[in-house]
Amino acid sequence: MKAPHRSALMAAGLAAALAATTVPSVASAQRQQVPGPDTRRVLVTTFRGDLEGGVKLADEIRNRIQSDFSIRTLMPTSKKDIDNTLIQSGYKPDSALSPNDIKELAKLVRGDEVIDGTVQKVGAGYRVNARLFLPRDVSLSQPLVTNLETSNLGDASKQIVGEYDKARKQIADNQACENGIRNNTPALAIVAARRGIVTYPKATISRLCLASAYAAMKTTADSTGPWKDSVISITRDIMNLDKSSRIAYQLQYDAYKSKADTTNALQALVGLMNADPTNTTLREQVISELVTSGKADIAVPTAKQLIADNPGDPQYARTYWLVLRAANNFKESVPAGIAYVSIDTAQADSNYYKRQIQDLAADSAFAKAAEMAATGSAKFPRNSQLLVLKAQNERKAGQLPAAKASLERALAVDPKIPGANLLLAQISNELGSIDDAIKAVKADVAADPTNKERDSQFMLGLGSAAYKAAVASKKPEDFQKAITLLKASDEINPNAQAAFFIAVASFAQLQQAAETLPKSKSCDEFKSANDLLTTVSTYMPRGGSVNADAAKQILGAVPQFSAFIDGSMKKFCK
Numbered sequence: 324m325k326a327p328h329r330s331a332l333m334a335a336g337l338a339a340a341l342a343a344t345t346v347p348s349v350a351s352a353q354r355q356q357v358p359g360p361d362t363r364r365v366l367v368t369t370f371r372g373d374l375e376g377g378v379k380l381a382d383e384i385r386n387r388i389q390s391d392f393s394i395r396t397l398m399p400t401s402k403k404d405i406d407n408t409l410i411q412s413g414y415k416p417d418s419a420l421s422p423n424d425i426k427e428l429a430k431l432v433r434g435d436e437v438i439d440g441t442v443q444k445v446g447a448g449y450r451v452n453a454r455l456f457l458p459r460d461v462s463l464s465q466p467l468v469t470n471l472e473t474s475n476l477g478d479a480s481k482q483i484v485g486e487y488d489k490a491r492k493q494i495a496d497n498q499a500c501e502n503g504i505r506n507n508t509p510a511l512a513i514v515a516a517r518r519g520i521v522t523y524p525k526a527t528i529s530r531l532c533l534a535s536a537y538a539a540m541k542t543t544a545d546s547t548g549p550w551k552d553s554v555i556s557i558t559r560d561i562m563n564l565d566k567s568s569r570i571a572y573q574l575q576y577d578a579y580k581s582k583a584d585t586t587n588a589l590q591a592l593v594g595l596m597n598a599d600p601t602n603t604t605l606r607e608q609v610i611s612e613l614v615t616s617g618k619a620d621i622a623v624p625t626a627k628q629l630i631a632d633n634p635g636d637p638q639y640a641r642t643y644w645l646v647l648r649a650a651n652n653f654k655e656s657v658p659a660g661i662a663y664v665s666i667d668t669a670q671a672d673s674n675y676y677k678r679q680i681q682d683l684a685a686d687s688a689f690a691k692a693a694e695m696a697a698t699g700s701a702k703f704p705r706n707s708q709l710l711v712l713k714a715q716n717e718r719k720a721g722q723l724p725a726a727k728a729s730l731e732r733a734l735a736v737d738p739k740i741p742g743a744n745l746l747l748a749q750i751s752n753e754l755g756s757i758d759d760a761i762k763a764v765k766a767d768v769a770a771d772p773t774n775k776e777r778d779s780q781f782m783l784g785l786g787s788a789a790y791k792a793a794v795a796s797k798k799p800e801d802f803q804k805a806i807t808l809l810k811a812s813d814e815i816n817p818n819a820q821a822a823f824f825i826a827v828a829s830f831a832q833l834q835q836a837a838e839t840l841p842k843s844k845s846c847d848e849f850k851s852a853n854d855l856l857t858t859v860s861t862y863m864p865r866g867g868s869v870n871a872d873a874a875k876q877i878l879g880a881v882p883q884f885s886a887f888i889d890g891s892m893k894k895f896c897k
Contacts, residue, residue, distance in 0.1 A: 358394055358395070358398055359396075362396060362397065362398055363396070363397050363435045363491075364397075364399070364432070364433055365398070365435065365438060366399075366425065366428065366432060366434030366438070366458075367381050367384045367388075367399055367437075367438045368405060368419070368420050368425055368439070369417050369419045369420070370442045370453075371419040371420075371421075371442075372441040372444075373442050373449070376443075376444065376449050377419050377442050380440075380476045382402065383477050383479070384438060384483055384484060385399040386480075387484045391488070405428070412428075422439060422456070422461040423461060425461070426458050430458065436455060436456075436494070438455055438467070438487060439456060440452045440453035440467075440483075442479075445472060448474035449472070449473055449474070449479070451468055451471040451472075451479045452466075452470060452471070453467040453471075453483045454466050455490050457494075460570075462568070462570045463531065463570070464527065464528070464568065465493075465526065465527050466527065466564060466565050467482075467487055468482055468486060489523055489525075490525070490526070492519075493519035493520070493523045493526040493529040494519075495519075496515045497516070497526075497528050497532050499512075500512045500513075500529065500536060502515075503515055504532070504539050507539075509537070509539045509540050512532065512535075512536035513533060513536045516529045516530070516536060517533065520533070527564050527565045527568060527571075530560060530561045530571075531561060531568070534553075534558050534561070535574065537554045537557065538574055538577065538578065550578075551581050552578075554578040558574050558575040567598045572591050575591040576595060579591055589613060589616055592609050592612055592613070593609065593613075593621060595609070603629065606628075606629060607629075609622070609625065610625055610626055610642060610646060619649035619650035622646050623646055623647060626646040627643060629643065630643050637663065637667040640662055641663050641667075643659050653685050654686060656682050657682050657683055657686075660675065660678065661679075673703050673706050673708070673709060676699030676703075680692045680695050680696050680699070680709075680713075680716065683695055684715075684719070689716045689717075690720040692712075692716035692720075693713055693716040693725075696709055697713055700713055704736075706736075707733040707737040707740045707743070708740070710729050711730065711733050711740060711743050713726075713729045714727075714730045714743075714747075714750070718750055723750055723753055726750050727747065727750050727751065727754065730743055730750065734766075738766075744766050745767055747763040748760040748764045748782075748785075749785075752808075757804055757807055757808060760785065760808070761807070764782055764811065764815065768815055775815050775816045776816050778815050778816075779812045779813075779816035780812070781812075782809070782811045782815060783809065783812040783821050783824075786808035786809035786811075786824060787805075789801065790802070790809070790824055793831070794831070799835065802831055802832045806829060809824050809825045810825060817865075819865060819869050821866070822863070822866030823865075823867065823869035823870065823874070825858060825866070826858065826861075826863035826866055826874075826877065827877070829859045830855070830863075830877050833884060836848070836851070840852060844895050846895045849891045849892045849895060850892070850896065856884055859877060860881055863877055864878075
């Protein structure tokens with residue numbers, strides 16, 4: 324029922340209450356006796372599901388109770404009193420009520436017990452589920468028949484009432500158990516609950532009280548005892564009898580949590596949620612707990628169901644999106660995020676775009692991430708971070724010129740944005756423009772001088788990679804590229820490693836030149852060789868500590884090279 328109907332039952336008014344508390348109209352089968360002072364009243368409303376079958380089965384159950392029980396012991400609330408109360412509360416007669424609405428109706432008609440259930444058409448017959456519950460809590464439930472298939476609702480009522488007669492024998496002991504818990508005497512409560520189970524071996528209500536009694540021990544002197552294992556064992560028994568027992572799942576969850584058994588605690592939590600599928604608040608709590616516990620993937624189907632049950636609700640759309648993100652399910656999280664902001668366009672802020680870009684990149688969808696960044700930066704043109712994200716993903720997608728342009732736009736907005744200049748240097752180097760790379764790194768140092776050591780190491784990395792490539796290619800221009808990058812590292816922050824590799828790269832070129840210089844008569848070639856020799860002589864003494872043996876060998880060869888080059892320059896450079 325919708326909330327307004329629940330309110331109607333809760334505030335039905337004096338007329339409805341008076342009508343419900345009059346002596347019910349009972350059949351002659353109860354021999355026109357009047358109820359005794361201790362007569363228990365059982366409320367049976369229309370079963371949910373098939374309307375005709377639900378009305379008929381409820382009538383059959385009430386009639387059988389009237390015929391099988393003395394009115395001094397038990398009586399059903401009459402259909403007349405039920406219908407009068409429903410009408411005065413704004414319902415139609417024979418309404419099939421939700422359990423919570425039945426609970427409110429039971430208060431008005433002074434019902435002590437409730438028989439509740441469903442009846443569905445199955446072929447030529449019916450499938451019936453029925454249970455007993457106590458009006459103070461719809462979760463204090465005892466299954467009577469489960470998935471009973473029959474073509475005769477009269478026979479079904481006979482089985483339901485027969486089982487009800489056995490099941491209600493536990494109620495007095497259950498009350499004693501509850502009193503024991505209330506009086507903080509769990510040991511007495513346990514004795515009473517076990518007595519109720521002996522009276523009715525299939526008892527779930529008494530077992531719920533038994534588990535609750537053990538759970539109550541956690542606040543007593545017995546808290547160090549095995550109460551947690553007892554609760555878990557008992558709730559397992561309950562679940563074998565009633566897989567939809569919310570109280571059992573809650574007690575089991577608390578016990579597993581006390582044992583720090585996260586895996587089983589989460590399974591109990593999901594069971595609790597499945598036992599109460601219409602409770603959206605509970606579902607939200609379960610989702611939160613699963614995500615917090617690192618089990619977001621388990622929460623995905625539940626979050627998706629919230630969307631199905633509440634189409635167009637922005638809060639549930641957001642929950643679904645965030646749960647998918649937490650589960651690293653990026654293929655579905657990105658469309659879910661788009662769906663969310665299509666419902667609530669105000670949520671498409673810069674952080675939304677950053678999250679979407681991050682998720683696309685995590686799924687290696689770099690081109691799409693760049694497109695998402697382009698959409699975000701078009702909406703927020705002064706947001707330099709979106710432009711940097713755009714450049715990062717353009718680079719990963721192989722779009723180097725576009726990435727370079729995006730970074731230049733970002734730096735125009737904020738010249739000091741962290742990381743942008745270094746990324747620009749990296750991209751410029753990949754495009755073969757080492758002058759632009761060096762310019763970008765020096766701009767980073769200028770923006771924040773405390774970055775000079777980091778930036779020097781960055782350039783050292785580029786120079787070292789270039790040196791390795793030159794060793795492989797043996798091309799003089801590759802060695803020169805490495806020397807230029809390494810010198811930039813040393814200029815930003817002098818360091819032995821850069822000096823060593825500058826000397827080594829220069830000496831490698833010098834060795835190559837030594838193969839052709841003896842036959843050369845070019846003054847320019849000898850001048851170039853002399854420049855290399857000067858570089859080796861200048862930088863190796865500073866970098867020799869990196870590899871003392873290599874430094875000794877290279878510096879040992881310098882005099883021989885020097886004599887040859889000096890003599891050749893005198894001869895050819897007139």
